[in-house]
Amino acid sequence: MRGAGEETVAWRRFKRDVVPFVAMFVVECTTVGSNTLYKAATLRGLNFYVFVFYSYVVATLLLLPLSLIFGRSSRLPSAKSPLFFKIFLLGLTGFMSTIAGCKGIEYSSPTLASAMSNLTPAFTFTLAVIFRMEQVVLRSSATQAKIIGAILSISGALVVVLYKGPEVLAAAFLTHSPPTISPHQNLTSLEPSWIIGGLLLATQYFLISVWYIVQTRVMEVYPEEITVVFFYNLFAALISVPVCFFAESNLTSWVLKPDISLVAIIYAGVFVSLFSALTHTWGLHLKGPVYISLFRPLSIAIAVAMGAIFLGDALHLGSVIGSVILCFGFYTVIWGKAREDATKNGAGSEHSPLLLTHIVEDEALSLR
Structure with missing residues (x-):
């Protein structure tokens, strides 16, 4: 009996702690992997307007049967209702953020995109x-x-964009040739493409914060997650039709071949728009937003590794310093939010049922 009880407690702890950790880690890997694949595809000639349009189409086609099967019986909002307009605004904001993000990665790197993503909590807090x-x-x-965390996050982003610095992990690392640093190397980020990429990525994460709001x-009015996400992708796809086809009028660019471009598009539609969204929804229900948010800075390390391995990107000192400041500011915001939630919930008897379950399990385990 005792062995069976210990096995049950161990299994509960495994599902409570290990499974969510692995799931969130996989989500961060898939997100950074999408950025890395997109960057590699653009180096092979993929137009980012083509990528954006097809990604939304793939996500919409995947979500259509899911919304029909798992969607609840709530009536759809009227086309003239404010709710319908807000969902359309979601599609417009998401489309604009995707355009800014793809172009930003094209000008810079997935590593910079992962570093700048830590601006999202600061922007979201300010808008909230x-x-x-x-x-x-x-x-x-x-x-x-x-407030301090938001200021630090923005300051770290400015450091990443404006201060490039010497290479601490050279692109030549993969080619087995020693890195060369010129004594006259300018430590500021003078490359227009790097600055433009950083500003576009900052715009992307500001728009993502608007999307969150x-x-x-x-969701306060219409808590139908799958249906809302489906219409969001549908509207984004419809908005992208005139914009993308006008921006890229060369019809040969829209013909997909079985190469890395097709892989990048399908990957983004399946793993980013579908898998990541569902996993985050499950994780939020199980562990809460604070736990899920703590994995965002992990994307920086993943992006550095993937960029060095698959793209031969160099890691610069400015990215390291700025990322550290960004992460510190991010965790400061998260700490402040957690402390505020703890104050609202109160001490002692105000614990949530999930927290009470965890306390009972921990006490039972200690008694055994």
Whole structure:
């Protein structure tokens, strides 16, 4: 009996801690993998307008049967309702953020994109304060932590964009030739493409924060996740038709061949738009938003490794320093948010059922 009980507790802990950790790690790998594949495909001639359009089409076709099978019986919003307009706004904002992100990666690298992604909590917190979704109490340590974290995140992003510095991991690492650093190398990031890429990526994550705010409002009124995500991808695909075809009028660019371009498009549609969204939804239900958000800085290390292995990207000192500042600011925002939630929930008897279950399991395990 005792052995069976210990095995049950161990299995519960495995499902509670190990499975979510592995799932979130895989999601970060797939997201960075999509950026890396896209960068590699653009080096082979893939047009980013073509990539954006086909990615939304793949996601829409995959979500259509899922929305019909797993969608609930709630009525669809009227085409003239404010809710329908908000979902359309989701599609427009998502499309604009994807365009900015793809172009930003094209100008820079997936590593810079992963570093800049840590701006999202700072932007989201600022917008939430503006739209009165977050309370600001300047005397509260939680509010002070969130403000300081937001400032640090933006400062770290500026360092990554404006200060490139010498190479600490050279692209020549893969070609077995020693890195060369000129004594006259300018430490500032003078390359226009790097600065433009950084600004585009910052724009992307600002638009993603706007998307979060709008999506929160939508879900408050119409909590149908699969249906909302389906219409979001559908609207984004419809918006991308005139824009992408006008921007890329060469019809030969739209003919897909069985090469890395097709792989990048299918990968983005399946693993980013579908798998990542479903896994994050499950993880949020199981562990909460704080736990899920803690994995975002992990994408930097994954991007560095993938960029060095598959793209031969060089890692510069400015990216390291800026990423450290970004991560510190990110975790400061998360700490402030966690402290604020703990204060709201109160101490002692205000624990959630999931937390109470964890406490009971831990106490039972210690007694055994």
